[in-house]
Amino acid sequence: MIRHIAMLTLKPDAPDTAVQSLEEGLSLLGQTITEIAAYTYGSDLGLRDGNYDFAVVADFENDEDFKIYADHPDHQAFIQDRVAPILEKRVSVQFEI
Amino acid sequence: MIRHIAMLTLKPDAPDTAVQSLEEGLSLLGQTITEIAAYTYGSDLGLRDGNYDFAVVADFENDEDFKIYADHPDHQAFIQDRVAPILEKRVSVQFEI
Numbered sequence: 001m002i003r004h005i006a007m008l009t010l011k012p013d014a015p016d017t018a019v020q021s022l023e024e025g026l027s028l029l030g031q032t033i034t035e036i037a038a039y040t041y042g043s044d045l046g047l048r049d050g051n052y053d054f055a056v057v058a059d060f061e062n063d064e065d066f067k068i069y070a071d072h073p074d075h076q077a078f079i080q081d082r083v084a085p086i087l088e089k090r091v092s093v094q095f096e097i
Numbered sequence: 098m099i100r101h102i103a104m105l106t107l108k109p110d111a112p113d114t115a116v117q118s119l120e121e122g123l124s125l126l127g128q129t130i131t132e133i134a135a136y137t138y139g140s141d142l143g144l145r146d147g148n149y150d151f152a153v154v155a156d157f158e159n160d161e162d163f164k165i166y167a168d169h170p171d172h173q174a175f176i177q178d179r180v181a182p183i184l185e186k187r188v189s190v191q192f193e194i
Binding site: 002003005007040041042043044045047048051052053054055057063066067070091092093094095096097 | 104191
């Protein structure tokens with residue numbers, strides 16, 4: 001299986017509703033993109049200084065399913081509508097589990 | 098539960114054995130630190146440009162167990178001996194699952 005991780009930092013001027021918007025959007029993606037085998041996400045808990053603000057961990061049966069997710073129109077719309085306006089930095093890794 | 102994620106990039110001059118060393122060290126931590134509820138890690142698969150090189154996802158029952166892991170002498174020795182010499186950048190997030 002493939003584990004995909006993405007971490008974000010939010011722009012300093014991101015609205016207070018930014019995290020709620022991300023979580024709503026991800027919840028919708030989890031319901032509509034059937035290739036997602038497991039999906040967790042959430043805001044950083046503030047346990048350590050210097051952390052990023054938000055993370056997503058998504059598991060897929062194989063890299064083909066990951067690519068379907070990454071390129072899915074609903075995912076692309078999520079990025080454009082809910083991520084891009086509030087995004088400062090993004091990093092990601094995909095590894096085998 | 099707490100999901101802890103860390104992503105690393107390796108120094109350009111990191112030896113070819115760096116990833117193997119990380120995986121060996123993490124395997125040992127997984128055997129000795131009983132507070133780890135689930136532990137996955139691995140090298141980036143190269144599916145996307147601009148990714149970090151390596152990631153760890155570790156799950157804990159609560160933030161107290163995460164802190165025991167983070168401060169554990171074996172974990173600290175792992176960071177000092179196997180991570181610090183080859184580390185370029187590190188980012189992390191802890192979120193609730």
